[in-house]
Amino acid sequence: MSGKTAVVLGGGVGGVVTASTLRRMLPKEDRIILIERSGRHVFWPSLLWLMTGTRKVQDVQRDLADLRQKGIDVLKGEVTRLDPATRTVYIGDEVLQGDALVVALGAELAPERIPGLAEAGHNFYTVEGATRLYEALQTLHEGRVVVLIAGVPFKCPAAPYEGAMLIDHLLRKRGVRGRVEVAVWAAEPAPMGVAGPAVSQGVKDLVAERGIAYHPSRHVSRVDVAHRRLQFEGGDEASYDVLAVVPPHVPPAVVQEAGLTAPGGWVAIDRESCETRFENVFAIGDVTGVMLAMGKPLPKAGVFAHAQAEAVARTIAARWTGRDDEGRFSGNGECFIEMGSGVAGFARGNFYAEPVPEVKMFRPGRHWHVAKVAFEKNWWRTWF
Numbered sequence: 465m466s467g468k469t470a471v472v473l474g475g476g477v478g479g480v481v482t483a484s485t486l487r488r489m490l491p492k493e494d495r496i497i498l499i500e501r502s503g504r505h506v507f508w509p510s511l512l513w514l515m516t517g518t519r520k521v522q523d524v525q526r527d528l529a530d531l532r533q534k535g536i537d538v539l540k541g542e543v544t545r546l547d548p549a550t551r552t553v554y555i556g557d558e559v560l561q562g563d564a565l566v567v568a569l570g571a572e573l574a575p576e577r578i579p580g581l582a583e584a585g586h587n588f589y590t591v592e593g594a595t596r597l598y599e600a601l602q603t604l605h606e607g608r609v610v611v612l613i614a615g616v617p618f619k620c621p622a623a624p625y626e627g628a629m630l631i632d633h634l635l636r637k638r639g640v641r642g643r644v645e646v647a648v649w650a651a652e653p654a655p656m657g658v659a660g661p662a663v664s665q666g667v668k669d670l671v672a673e674r675g676i677a678y679h680p681s682r683h684v685s686r687v688d689v690a691h692r693r694l695q696f697e698g699g700d701e702a703s704y705d706v707l708a709v710v711p712p713h714v715p716p717a718v719v720q721e722a723g724l725t726a727p728g729g730w731v732a733i734d735r736e737s738c739e740t741r742f743e744n745v746f747a748i749g750d751v752t753g754v755m756l757a758m759g760k761p762l763p764k765a766g767v768f769a770h771a772q773a774e775a776v777a778r779t780i781a782a783r784w785t786g787r788d789d790e791g792r793f794s795g796n797g798e799c800f801i802e803m804g805s806g807v808a809g810f811a812r813g814n815f816y817a818e819p820v821p822e823v824k825m826f827r828p829g830r831h832w833h834v835a836k837v838a839f840e841k842n843w844w845r846t847w848f
């Protein structure tokens with residue numbers, strides 16, 4: 465009987481998969497603690513369907529307390545401090561120590577970094593913002609919708625483009641698309657650039673085919689809320705009636721203060737084991753920064769957080785049970801690209817391939833949309 469404790473920080477994609485996989489792999493004498501400040505788990509890809517009215521708030525989230533029946537100690541609370549050298553976690557006044565720590569705290573959304581953005585825009589990277597965006601789109605009869613990518617990096621490289629295409633489809637269904645312009649203004653030079661020029665061009669074409677204007681490499685500096693105008697570095701301006709926002713993403717302060725980060729602020733890890741420079745302290749998912757040979761970081765995506773979580777759980781279980789089969793994250797990933805009207809695209813590949821990732825985009829079709837819906841269903845069935 466080992467009687468060890470694994471402390472998993474964050475109840476998002478990476479945290480839930482790590483805790484549940486560890487629970488399956490370890491004897492019941494070992495304790496698995498999962499700490500999450502919101503107390504809920506959100507399946508983020510479904511937010512795109514929340515903003516188009518095909519999901520309700522209750523469809524996209526679950527109470528993490530449900531995991532207690534599986535033998536996971538779920539703790540609702542904010543991790544306020546972290547000492548990786550002693551593997552100690554502080555949740556306010558409560559102190560916990562683990563034999564292994566898994567940091568899966570994600571990326572913080574920081575709309576307040578751009579003056580006016582928080583008041584003006586619907587941040588569709590939150591449940592509340594996606595809900596409000598749906599309401600705003602329902603009452604729009606003419607004017608302009610802008611999808612704004614306010615900074616890089618941001619999670620799910622496809623999501624803003626999927627968002628724009630789903631908005632296009634919703635407005636067509638409502639019969640108002642002829643009177644509403646849709647545009648994407650992006651802080652990045654091209655969509656899904658890490659996946660390579662073919663995928664990037666493929667996404668650009670999909671957006672263009674729907675009459676959605678695309679303005680890349682535009683860094684928003686301010687929003688004039690009263691006049692509903694966006695101001696960009698270099699002098700460009702754009703007006704909007706409905707503003708759908710992907711806000712700037714920043715690393716959580718707690719990991720920076722813990723000395724876990726590399727320049728840029730994201731947590732530095734070994735790209736295959738996901739271990740930090742502290743033994744038995746791992747980090748996975750959006751909180752990490754992994755630089756690829758091509759000179760760009762591994763995108764922030766649930767598919768990677770998921771695979772990293774499984775690899776880390778396997779490593780911890782191997783170390784604690786004396787097995788010789790530690791986990792490794794391969795860099796493989798895939799992504800659906802929702803387009804509206806029940807059609808989606810799909811891209812898959814290896815992001816660790818050198819000198820550049822090898823990613824292929826498949827021809828869009830109904831079957832990819834059906835597969836994405838099945839993936840969502842399977843998510844809840846598997847993890848809750």
Ligand SMILES: Cc1cc2nc3c(=O)[nH]c(=O)nc-3n(C[C@H](O)[C@H](O)[C@H](O)COP(=O)(O)OP(=O)(O)OC[C@H]3O[C@@H](n4cnc5c(N)ncnc54)[C@H](O)[C@@H]3O)c2cc1C
Pocket residue numbers: 473474475476477478479499500501502504508509510511512541542543544568569570571588589590619620623716718748749750751764765766767768769799800
């Ligand atoms: C609209 C949208 C669509 C997306 N679609 C896709 C998709 O189709 N495919 C895909 O692969 N990815 C997609 N993603 C990205 C994916 O959701 C993220 O990359 C993934 O959730 C990352 O997992 P994570 O565990 O690293 O972080 P998260 O899932 O964000 O979890 C981090 C958790 O930590 C908690 N936390 C943070 N700080 C603290 C603290 N101090 N104390 C306690 N708890 C804390 C947070 O509340 C959060 O629950 C999408 C994202 C969005 C927003």
